[in-house]
Amino acid sequence: MLTGLKSLVRKATSLFTSPEEQTYPIIIPRNDHSLSRQNLSPNAVKVLYRLNKAGYDAYLVGGCIRDHLIDIEPKDFDVVTNATPEEVNNLFSNSRLIGRRFRLVHVTFGREIIEVSTFRASASHDEESSKPQESLKGKDSARSSHGIVLRDNVYGKIEEDAERRDFTFNALYYNVKDFSIHDYCGGLADIENKQIRIIGDARQRYQEDPVRMLRAIRFAGKLGFDIEEATAAPIKEMAHLLDHIPPARLFEEVLKLLGSGNGVKTFHLLRQYGLFRYLFPDTEALLQSGWKRDDIDPAAFIMQGLINTDNRIQSGQSTAPYFLYAVLLWPSVTLRHEEFQAQGMPATPALHQAASMVLDNQVAATAIPRRFSTPMREIWDMQFRLPKRYGKRAFMLLQHPRFRAAFDFLLIRELSGTELDGLGAWWEAFQHGDENEQRELIKSIDLRSSNKEGPKKRRPRRRKKSNATQSEISEE
Template identity: 50%
Template sequence: MEQPYLVPRSAHELSRKQISQAALRVLYGLKDAGFQAYLVGGGVRDLLLGREPKDFDVVTDARPEEVRRIFRNARLIGRRFILVHVYFQQEIIEVATFRCGNQQADVEDTLDPDEALDEVEGWADAMVQDENGRLLADNLYGNLEDDIFRRDFTVNALYYNIADFSILDRVGGLEDLRAGRLRVIGEPEVRYREDPVRMLRAIRFAAKLGFRLAPETEAPLQSLGHLLHEVPPARLFDESLKLFLAGHAVESYEWLRQHDLFQYLFPATERALSREHEHFPLILLHKALENTDARIAEGKPVTPAFLFAALLWEPVRLEADTLVQQGMPEAVALQQAASQVVQEQTRHIAIPKRFSVPMREIWDLQSRFQQRRGRRPFSLLAHPRFRAAYDFLLLRVAAGEVAEELGAWWTEFQDASNERKMTLVREAPVAPAPTTPGAEGVEGEPVTRGPRRRRRRTTKRKDVAQP
């Protein structure tokens, strides 16, 4: 008798022609070696939705060392979760062994691709949890049934069997897929406590797929958001890139704020966004996320440095404004505010230096756009971070922070002929003179100092030895 959750090839639309040749080689290689082999996860889900998968993942009953013996182009990866990457020219196929138990963290969120093991012998099968139920380690292998019920969402637990081209749907994933519904496998609160990042994954998949959250999946989000404090900041950095650099940043942002999760990722930004500027909401971040989605849709590059510059700009700007009002020069205030905000942010999301340094350069250059006389515009134009800083300036113009005339001037200047550049510089307004803390003239006007007197250089007289 046919199992009710086994969907034969004649009853579904997924075809081998839609699967990459690299994934097929891995599936058939495992099958021909006598092992079970299934395509699983986002690849199956996206193909059934008519989307192009980002990648293809395979699960099998073969142990990692057995997979490596089958494929000479394979490498063992990870320490918390031992996986196999099978390398082809343009593609990497990830192979995981069936794992056991409902209490397993999601492989794709805990993998460290920089870690590789030459041998797996001696690594004990273990599943360790802390006092809050959060999974710390899991290499406990199981069977196919075990593997199904340890996955996060039903739509990610559809298994395509290369042996007979059927789809195994043990948890109602196909029904949820048709209904546009995202549902956690098992008890949502228990699953979120095991791995709090699952709450962010729920937001990410809902935004990416345009699905709604099942009521029982959605209900615990606001009350359990504090569990994200237990997640390592480096892991939250990776998850933030998946949330905001996958083409659905606006939807992810709105879902996060709606469910009070954004505050646990970017607390200073959340505090800043709760304020208004001259009775208008702060809108730069929303425009930046719209711009990010548009660039991804057009196939243009995006950088985490620019993204985080936008995500943290409001608290930096507001803190810098406060420091300026206290008498600090604008450029110094901006640098000090940036240091304070970044220092706080790294306690929640660790931003690698290769992104935090250009992020701060984007901020630092903003005050230099006001200086349009003499050689300064040419110097700024030659700066390696000019283009990113200019794009950020245009965001500030669109948000009403900066006059449109300034953005238009720089737009014309960078593409103008040399003769036109010189004309633009001669006709540009003089930048406001910076105030000197504690040195104000009448009615608070900045004091203009006279020219400095050049000091005479004195040469020390050498003592001459007496005969």
């Protein structure tokens, strides 16, 4: 696809000697590109046609066009229109208005949701100028004291909408009326050059929304593109602005960053640009300290966890968000557990206290819903229960709802260098053995345990005192 894209871009820009002379939009007619309705969600096409039929302009925008041109199967189909959110909501009975920061409409088709937004102008748009003033249908915008956009519902024209998007390759629009692609900011050329370039001044755009720094990293990890020099330059200096982003929003960003099949590369980029410490402050501090123990090397463990997660996702399997967070926080739990035990606390209460402390610290950076923090605790707790396989315990542990996740977690520990005396192989055999094989495995553990302990010492039998002795004592 990129080979065809080169000729497409050259043809579209052949009249201009330099990028500065290029005029936009570049319009690529249907015959000159490969994106067709067969590549699109039928439900997204339905939304486009109904908006057009009602007299509104409507386009597909951003990721679905970009991904198709890069030979990645499009998954998210976002629609943009000149209809207001209220007008879109009135047009579709299967829709609902969402969002306060950005007013959007979700049109629902079973499990698929088509997100529809209204063309937006910049929140700093000069409302005194006559021409842009005509395009505004809403004037609802607000910024924090740090310059972060808190609300951006200032509506405008498609040209203004393109200028306020984050990266050039996300300012590509598909017009279903004539099946043409419209490039407003040079996104086609940047895809050809495999680079991520922000639209406008990088410092100003990161100030407006610091999450754009995370998105630059995510696209670099996902697409294998380089971050253009001017786009990359301010990131380390401005990374601290992530402290002013709501933890709930950062939780979702972490799942996109590290839970999409490109976690290893993304993890390295996050640390390289100084962003990881604002997502996982305890974990980054521990990695920086170089702390390790015989039973855990934090850097090796996290890397192995990300490798396993990437492999699962790339092979079409799913992974739970709580598992990813459990991996990233386990080294900190291990350190705190050691500290509490050194203070004289028993192992199990020390583990629970360690888990609570680590989770309390983490939610200040990225919120973790209770439906995720509870299974995280269970996975950690199971690491201390899985070695105890005596008698009926093995069968009970096998029935635990979190057994499979805890077992996978155990394997990551072993693969990262933790010596657990063949525990992973034992549980692998136990899971797949028949009842007799399972009993033999338990018997082998019981035997090994008794051999380690040596022959049991018999308690001396307590002799009952005779009645005569008892009467003598009572007389005295």
